[in-house]
Amino acid sequence: MFRRLTAGAALLAAALGLAGPASAAEAPLRDLADARGIYLGTAVTGGRLTGGYADTAAAQFGSVTPGNEMKWGSVEPVRGQFSWTGADRVVDFAEAHGQEVRGHTLVWHSQLPSWVENGTWTPDALRAVMTDHVTTEVGRYKGRVDHWDVVNEPLNEDGTLRRSVFGATLGESYIADAFRAARAADPAARLYVNDYSTDGLGAKSDGMYALVERLLAQGVPIDGVGFQAHLILGQVPSTLEANLRRFAELGVDVAITELDVRMTLPATDAKLAQQKADYAAVTRACLAVTRCAGLTVWGFTDSDSWIPDFFPGQGAATPYDESLNPKPAYAGIAEALGPVTPPGPAGCAAAYAVQSQWGGGFTGQVTVRNTGTAPLTGWKVTWEYPAGQRVTQAWNAGVTQTGTTVTATHLAYNGTVPAGGSTVFGFNASWTGANPPPPTLTCS
Template identity: 80%
Template sequence: MLRRLTAAAALLAAALTATPAAAADTPLRDLAEARGIYLGTAVTAGKLTGGYADVAGAQFGSVTPGNEMKWGSVEPTRGAYDWAGADRVVAFAEAHGQQVRGHTLVWHSQLPSWVSDGTWTADQLRTVMTDHIAAEAGRYKGRVDHWDVVNEPLNEDGTLRQSVFGATLGESYIADAFRAARAADPAAKLYLNDYSTDAIGAKSDGMYNLVKRLLAQGVPVDGVGFQAHLILGQVPASLEANLRRFADLGVDVAITELDIRMPLPATAEKLDRQKADYAAVLRACLAVTRCAGVTVWGFTDSDSWIPDFFPGEGAATPYDENLNPKPAHAGIAGTLAPVTPPAPGVCSVTYAVSSQWTGGFTAQVTLRNTGTAALAGWTVRWTQPAGQRVTQAWNATVTQTGAEVTATPLPYNTTLPPGGTVSFGFNGAWTGTNPPPAALTCT
């Protein structure tokens, strides 16, 4: 299996990491915090020394134990616990002022054989599961900010996975697990977490409906985690809309295990595409108010799971195997970089419907800098007067809450020179009538 970049690719990666001085000098965790989210990483406890520890502590505001909190690691024999690895990660986080994402209390994989191979009645397995949750979540009470309480509960079609838990207890095990976690640590945020739910589709629909059912039962689900193990050039177009529909249920959302793999060897073109993909995921999170943060699943290629599971693929993280930042690092930093809003009264905005059909329309908005200095960032706001909904946008990030719409720039059109203009467009849906907004404001 290919686990290392070639020397040529490593040099290529180093050559493409140039970032503006301010972004390069500011830790990623500080950039993220200033934008109201956390940026985290999975870590391996045994590697938390030297340069690995230095980067993990300086650049990330949250850490997730990659394996050290999984059931098979902490309770290999019933009632006999090994907390060494988990304790080390939590202590590291506390020493570096970081949050901790606990991963994971209940998962069908990496179980000790005494659980996975046991013959259980429903009552017996429920007791085994809730006892384990009480022991682990209780040990770290007040020290873990977010728990992945149940991990990967669904099949690809959105139905319940028939794990030892699903087959023995049905869907009720999920509610039982969350209630046990809340009892063990009332302050922690409790998450459902799964993969291949990043885009709107059968599996994410299954998760959406599951969360609705759990909330209707009063189950304490605080958030939904989207693993986002992505393939180069395949960031889902519906990622932002998908995050938003879950947030609209009243829960937080988070990208919990982000990596973006590519066929090896890495090339300039691939690394540049990866940079854009990382930026796109960060933008999706920033566009959704209840997106709590983004966690990369290992920050360095030397600590990535990808080559072991996808032979011939790799280079999936923001740092190379020598702890040098790759272009993806610059993509993250640039997306998180602070945006200075323009002074009021120095911009004007126009709105026009360019085409309309039954149930749909296309509109274009043009912003002009009417001041004498460049605008370093801009925001356009308007109210849809007749219930219209924005369904797709280009050249801007357009978000809608109720009737209120907000448009913000993309990295390439953030700065607008004096007298300059920028246009963006969107498709919308309407019923009845489609009048234009009474007014659009720009700042």
């Protein structure tokens, strides 16, 4: 894999007297993100990777996503005839500038060539065509693409399976088939399902959550869930962080994959200030979730944004204006990413809540929060039940009970909690007579 330059590499360059930012406030976004343990990426148009556009993309972003160059209609417009020029241009650019690549996208209902979308398919024939396409494309870029959006936008707004040519012909099984083909073609790449309108809690995100649960139960090699986050000014979902966290607690990575924040034109100072706050809020939500791998803006300049063509009268959705000048949104991202607080002590606090209760039983939830300024590495929560309650089942923690003492410890995937971040675990328990909460919880 080709990885982004680390913050340490930037410091080394400064020590050697090479050109670089004069202060932390002027550090490129990619370095600020790297110092926080995530990537900051952008979608690009391969044909524009020259001049100031290329210079900005290379300097500021540690990951690139081909906007269109890897989609099925671009790479295989005729069955069995592949065109790699555009995709190669983006991958070569990333390698030349120490950037990761997010492959987008292998199986999608849109931008399909006519021979796929309008073909007359038996299930076996379509499955073979799809897996052959996935195998060929992933295999070509084996070791060169870090993340793949394997299946894109598989769900309807109500969380049910979209009736695309794939969904209608193969049912939900096409998703598992695509992931298995991608894993076989490049075992090292991280494989994602990606969709829009799943950013906050709701019917569509619930449908995605249930889909990921089913895929994991089937042993499908899914590594992550992408949240597109094509947002409207002032409408960042209040449940974004909680939603990202619940997916992470399934044991998969999460990522913001296509972020933009559109507004009704013309842009004003007040609108740009709100957009700055929105970009910062999304960045902070990612940072607060341990398994959030990174954040990608869907085009970094307004001159390369899809919004005006699809939403007449709206635009100005990206961190740079059409002349490649950074907007307040750029500062919002930078301020959310840094400067990094110097290492300090970790802190641990736990909060207990009863989610639901019935005769003789209840479901509880404990939130573990890092109240310190350094990552919390490993945690344990203990409490004493005052009325003889007994834990019968638990998830997202290893829970044991001896007498009235309950001990919960982290699992492999949620043991590290970033400063200011949190994780949750749940359990079912029995009670008789009364169900008072434990008077205190000890978190260490």
